[in-house]
Amino acid sequence: MYRSRSTKKPCPCxxxxxxGSQAIAVAVFLLHDYNLRFSRDYLDSNAHLISLMDNNSPCxxxxxxxxxxxxxxxxxxxxxxALDYFADQQGWSLSAEKWQGQHGSGRLAxxxxxxxxxxxxxxxxxxxxxxxxxxHRIKPDSILILHDDLDLPxxxxxxxxxxxxxxHNGIRSLMQHLGRQDFARLxxxxxxxxxxxxxxxxPIEQYVLSAFSDEEFTLFNSRLPLIQESLELFxxxxxxxxxxxxxxxx
Numbered sequence: 001m002y003r004s005r006s007t008k009k010p011c012p013c014x015x016x017x018x019x020g021s022q023a024i025a026v027a028v029f030l031l032h033d034y035n036l037r038f039s040r041d042y043l044d045s046n047a048h049l050i051s052l053m054d055n056n057s058p059c060x061x062x063x064x065x066x067x068x069x070x071x072x073x074x075x076x077x078x079x080x081x082a083l084d085y086f087a088d089q090q091g092w093s094l095s096a097e098k099w100q101g102q103h104g105s106g107r108l109a110x111x112x113x114x115x116x117x118x119x120x121x122x123x124x125x126x127x128x129x130x131x132x133x134x135x136h137r138i139k140p141d142s143i144l145i146l147h148d149d150l151d152l153p154x155x156x157x158x159x160x161x162x163x164x165x166x167x168h169n170g171i172r173s174l175m176q177h178l179g180r181q182d183f184a185r186l187x188x189x190x191x192x193x194x195x196x197x198x199x200x201x202x203p204i205e206q207y208v209l210s211a212f213s214d215e216e217f218t219l220f221n222s223r224l225p226l227i228q229e230s231l232e233l234f235x236x237x238x239x240x241x242x243x244x245x246x247x248x249x250x
Contacts, residue, residue, distance in 0.1 A: 058137075
């Protein structure tokens, strides 16, 4: 026989049940609290990933060198040459000019990547770079500088998360204008000029502003794919992982 709802015995727990809207609110609160605690714990132990998790955080890659055809294939322009190669491989143009720099941009690893070649001459590179860094609100750990390095053997590639100028005028200018030295560098070894038994050799300034020999340029070109891989690692995973996977391979 049909029995009306009013005659049903109440559930023993009915008084303890929340109304539908209340139950939903509590569930949302508990889920939010769990996710918040999980997120905090995760980020506390993975602080270096915070900026990489922000898809709106752009990355600035700078190649150092001197403008003009007379310097195009010189040792001091290794940073320019490496950045040109990377841009070509990505299909990005560096033809735009602003703030005394040639520049271009694209997206890689879900991040916007800004490429810059200062046209201020090496010892004033910071004047250009600070404008791009400020305009795009670049975080220090999202800056990578490509430059030649006398203290590394020819063809050696080394990534460093920070450091001093090491006698490099371009890096010195960047440190001066950025007001810090905790930005990453990808160092491209060009070696030091050979010296005779009397310790005499080509002056450093003349050496870095001279063109690569054919043999040197062939070796340099053979390192470009590794430099491209290094930039992709830095953009996608940061300096630490880039150093772990690149340093020691040449």
